Every structure is written in structure tokens, then in C-alpha cells.
Amino acid sequence: MKLAKLGALSLTIVVAISASALRAEEPAASPEGQPQLPHGWTMEDMQKMIVAGTPGKQHAHLVEGAGKWKAETTMWMAPDAEPMKSEGTSTVTPMMDGRYVKVEMDGEMPGMGPYHGFGIYGYDNVAKEFVSIWVDNHSTGIMQGKGKLSDDGKKLSWNYKAHCPVTDKPMSIRDIETITGANTKTLETWAEDPKSGKEYKMMSIKLTREGNAQARR
Secondary structure, X not given: OHHHHXXXXXXXXXXXXXXXXXXXXXXXXXXXXXXXXXXXXXHHHHHHHHHHOOOXXXXXXXXXXXXXXXXXXXXXXXOOOOOEEXXXXXXXXXXXXXXXXXXXXXXXXXXXXXXXXXXXXXXXXXXXXXXXXXEEOOOOOOEEEEEEEOOOOOEEEEEEEEEOOOOOOEEEEEEEEEEEEOOXXXXXXXXXXXXXXXXXXXXXXEEEEHHHOOOOO
């Protein structure tokens, strides 16, 4: 019985000490009621953090592409190959309060069956460049891209890195998205031919927004 009481008393003391220690570790509030800055930090440092996470005009550019788009695709498997045509859709949805957009593509890959792709696009305020990742049901790698917008806001050029399944080596892929109207745009892709190593135009997609859901400024 005494042992039980002693154990209970010890537990009470430990809890009290732990609570006191936690309160001591809580950041003290400044006179204005704001949390105290970490040791060595300045208000300028905190402002940089805030700016880094604030959406701007580059993010707005991506969001302007929101909506469901009809996709008319032409593909070439090799530089001298016959073009293969197919149709599908591309759905662009803003996420994270306009900081990113997700793109979901559905269609048919000629000779390879249904195609489903998913990408996330954004603009890194710190690196000062557009960034993206892409996955689809015809590969197991994750493509990572960096992009740059033209001064007139009409062309967004992307450079991607991936691994070629034919050569088993790293390869470069270029995308150029060109705005051709309030609800029309094109997406052209250049890639390295695995046999010759030369770059060629691999794909061209004509995109038309359905319902004119979003008019560009």
C-alpha cells in the first residue's frame, strides 16, 4: 500500500515537472502579442519566409489555365515515323489556395492503350522559376521540370529530365506551351531520338477549353 502511494506521489511530481518544463520552452510573446522570433532571427528573415509562400502573378498565370480542355494529339515515335493521332482531355484545377495547379490528362496512346497522366505545376518564389512533376500510367519514373515564361506571357518553356527506357540513360525533354487565344493553346514536345541521339519533335497537342470557362486577360 505504501509502495503504491509512493509510486503515485512520484508520478505526480514527474508530471508537474514536465508541465513546468514545457511552459518554459514555449516562445515568449512580444509586447505586441506576436510570437518571439527564433534566436538570431530578424523581422526581415520572417518577412522573407512570408514572401516565399505568397502567390504572385506567376501563380495567377497558371491558375488562368483552369478548366477542362479538349486535346487533339499528334505523335511521332521516331523522326521519320508516320504521325499517330488521338483525342483526349486535360483538366486543370487550382490547389493550395492558388499556389499550384494539378493537371490530369486522359486519352488513348496509339497502339499502347488508355493513357492517364497527372502533373503538379507551380512557381518557386525563392528559385524564381516555374517547377513541375509528371507521372503517368505508361512509365514508373517521375519527370521533374523547370520552366520559364516569355516576357509577353504567351509561351511557357519547360526543360525536363527523365531516363530513356531504350538506352537506359538520362535524357532531356522540352515542352513549349503557347497561348494562341482566350481559350486555345498548343503544347509541343521535343525529345531525343534513342537511336540517333538527335532531338526531334515527338508530340503536338492542340488544346481547346470547353465551355470557355476561363477567359485570359
